[in-house]
Amino acid sequence: MKRGVETLRLVLGDQLSDALPALDGIDQARDLVLMAEVVDECTYVRHHAKKIVLVLSAMRHFAERLRERGIVVAYSALDDSDNTQSLQGEMLRMVALHRPKRIVVTAPGEWRLMQDMAVWQAKAGIPVEILDDTRFLCGLRQFRHWADGRRSLRMEFFYRDMRRQHAILMEDDQPVGGRWNFDAENRKRMPGGITPPRAPSFAPDTITRAVMDLVAARFADHFGSVDGFDLPVTAEQAAVALDRFVAERLADFGDWQDFMRGGDPVLFHALISTSLNCGLLAPLDVCKAAEAAYRDGIAPLNAVEGFVRQVLGWREFVRGLYWLHMPEYGRRNALGATRRLPAFYWSAETRMNCVANVVADTRDNAYAHHIQRLMVTGNFALLAGLDPDQVDEWYMIVYADAYQWVEMPNVRGMALFADGGVMGSKPYAASGAYINRMSDYCRGCAYDPKQSVGEGACPFNALYWDFIARHASRWAGNPRMAMPLRTLERMEPAKIAGLRAQAESFLDAMDRGEAV
Numbered sequence: 262m263k264r265g266v267e268t269l270r271l272v273l274g275d276q277l278s279d280a281l282p283a284l285d286g287i288d289q290a291r292d293l294v295l296m297a298e299v300v301d302e303c304t305y306v307r308h309h310a311k312k313i314v315l316v317l318s319a320m321r322h323f324a325e326r327l328r329e330r331g332i333v334v335a336y337s338a339l340d341d342s343d344n345t346q347s348l349q350g351e352m353l354r355m356v357a358l359h360r361p362k363r364i365v366v367t368a369p370g371e372w373r374l375m376q377d378m379a380v381w382q383a384k385a386g387i388p389v390e391i392l393d394d395t396r397f398l399c400g401l402r403q404f405r406h407w408a409d410g411r412r413s414l415r416m417e418f419f420y421r422d423m424r425r426q427h428a429i430l431m432e433d434d435q436p437v438g439g440r441w442n443f444d445a446e447n448r449k450r451m452p453g454g455i456t457p458p459r460a461p462s463f464a465p466d467t468i469t470r471a472v473m474d475l476v477a478a479r480f481a482d483h484f485g486s487v488d489g490f491d492l493p494v495t496a497e498q499a500a501v502a503l504d505r506f507v508a509e510r511l512a513d514f515g516d517w518q519d520f521m522r523g524g525d526p527v528l529f530h531a532l533i534s535t536s537l538n539c540g541l542l543a544p545l546d547v548c549k550a551a552e553a554a555y556r557d558g559i560a561p562l563n564a565v566e567g568f569v570r571q572v573l574g575w576r577e578f579v580r581g582l583y584w585l586h587m588p589e590y591g592r593r594n595a596l597g598a599t600r601r602l603p604a605f606y607w608s609a610e611t612r613m614n615c616v617a618n619v620v621a622d623t624r625d626n627a628y629a630h631h632i633q634r635l636m637v638t639g640n641f642a643l644l645a646g647l648d649p650d651q652v653d654e655w656y657m658i659v660y661a662d663a664y665q666w667v668e669m670p671n672v673r674g675m676a677l678f679a680d681g682g683v684m685g686s687k688p689y690a691a692s693g694a695y696i697n698r699m700s701d702y703c704r705g706c707a708y709d710p711k712q713s714v715g716e717g718a719c720p721f722n723a724l725y726w727d728f729i730a731r732h733a734s735r736w737a738g739n740p741r742m743a744m745p746l747r748t749l750e751r752m753e754p755a756k757i758a759g760l761r762a763q764a765e766s767f768l769d770a771m772d773r774g775e776a777v
């Protein structure tokens with residue numbers, strides 16, 4: 262650049278969108294974009310190898326895209342000898358090198374980085390402007406306003422407001438089909454013989470292959486491997502993934518949304534969270550594509566509404582909750598859970614076939630679908646009373662779509678009830694009967710889902726009743742827990758004692774590292 266740099270504009274690894282606020286009004290002649298691969302971001306938790314490949318490869322592709330638009334990019338590659346290996350360090354290095362007049366960034370998705378950025382202006386000695394991230398459909402101020410004065414925050418009401426605001430699946434001011442919610446139709450058990458169309462696979466190009474080699478060499482001790490990486494790393498690929506989902510799988514998404522099948526974690530799910538979360542897809546485009554499929558007769562309403570609810574409802578809701586309650590949300594442990602995360606969360610070596618399958622899917626693909634995350638690994642952690650800090654970290658590490666703003670409320674709130682009911686009105690606790698109904702895992706299991714005590718009984722059964730009994734006084738005022746509480750009250754004391762002894766001996770064996 263001949264003249265001095267006017268504005269240094271930062272683009273983070275999950276901000277890879279043409280419509281990024283920090284790129285708004287860029288002066289190609291005088292502004293410089295900074296993108297930095299840094300060890301700090303790759304290791305603040307030891308991310309799954311495939312997640313690091315995804316982010317670094319998508320960053321390199323996005324830098325190319327900016328350069329094609331005539332934008333000057335200062336790109337720090339992980340192996341550059343002068344790389345300071347932190348975002349703050351790279352920002353300060355560029356300030357010293359180029360002497361910009363100001364810095365512009367888009368608000369980061371995670372609280373820890375926002376804290377770090379709060380000191381950047383003082384350290385850099387020039388103004389640092391942190392812009393709201395307008396790529397979400399509900400701004401944080403809007404969410405605060407919505408939450409203000411409500412006794413409890415329920416996703417359902419938030420979602421209806423979002424449907425109205427963005428005019429998705431609406432006829433005037435009424436929901437299409439006369440109902441807001443078609444969930445009751447979306448909990449079916451999938452019969453055998455159904456073969457879901459395969460989600461597209463994106464073969465690594467030269468850039469991605471170079472990143473795979475780098476990650477394999479530098480982060481060999483992280484969970485999972487780079488082998489088989491095939492996620493979208495550009496906006497074009499992400500658009501293909503979305504189009505193929507809408508054309509081929511959306512119609513059946515609703516019916517089998519909650520079903521789990523051994524060896525096939527994707528089924529009819531969209532596989533778009535990695536693209537949405539790093540900025541390659543925009544949530545409104547996703548909702549509109551789904552709505553168009555309904556209007557064109559490609560997909561039924563239960564499927565489209567069920568899908569829109571996830572993107573327009575849950576995704577925006579969890580982000581709002583995260584920013585409303587951080588940093589204190591990250592310390593919550595309402596049920597006082599302290600048990601150590603068992604080794605099988607990493608090795609997949611357990612006789613519980615459901616857990617073994619979900620951990621293996623997760624290790625191999627950095628992916629498991631929602632119900633696998635919630636009702637198998639999440640449910641087990643809830644029932645066994647695993648320490649929320651350790652569970653939280655596990656989920657941050659293992660999924661390619663994990664960023665704290667979305668991971669933490671789902672884990673601490675939805676799965677573990679560690680937030681005491683901020684995210685949902687009751688814990689998603691379930692016995693083996695649920696897993697047996699909603700998966701084919703139990704057929705290949707060493708345990709029997711119909712037995713609760715004795716050798717070979719499904720551990721989820723005794724753990725479930727132990728969990729309900731352990732926290733019985735807490736559930737007393739909760740109408741949504743009335744049914745299990747009543748069942749517990751009607752049980753013979755000897756039966757309860759037997760179930761609790763079974764749970765205790767299972768947990769003791771697990772804590773001793775025995776094969777369970």
Ligand code: FAD
Nearest residue numbers: 530531532533534571575576630631634635662663668671
């Ligand atoms: P689909 O099932 O096809 O759903 C479509 C989209 O809806 C997803 O891509 C996602 O963007 C959105 N969505 C669905 N459910 C949720 C939800 N509960 N919260 C936010 N967005 C949602 N999602 C993440 O993006 N990152 C995470 O780190 C993450 N951790 C989770 C941890 C637990 C314990 C649980 C229960 C859920 C978690 N989720 C997380 C939500 C959900 O499981 C994933 O978004 C989904 O599995 C991604 O796969 P998909 O794209 O095939 O989703």
Ligand code: DLZ
Nearest residue numbers: 273274275297298299302303369370371
């Ligand atoms: C996840 C991630 C990784 C693995 N690496 C980088 C990186 O090297 N440089 C970068 O700018 N961003 C990276 N990211 C994404 C950040 O962690 C993310 O921007 C913050 O967590 C805020 O959401």
Ligand code: SF4
Nearest residue numbers: 613615696703706719
């Ligand atoms: Fe899981 Fe129990 Fe079924 Fe085995 S029997 S797969 S442990 S739910």
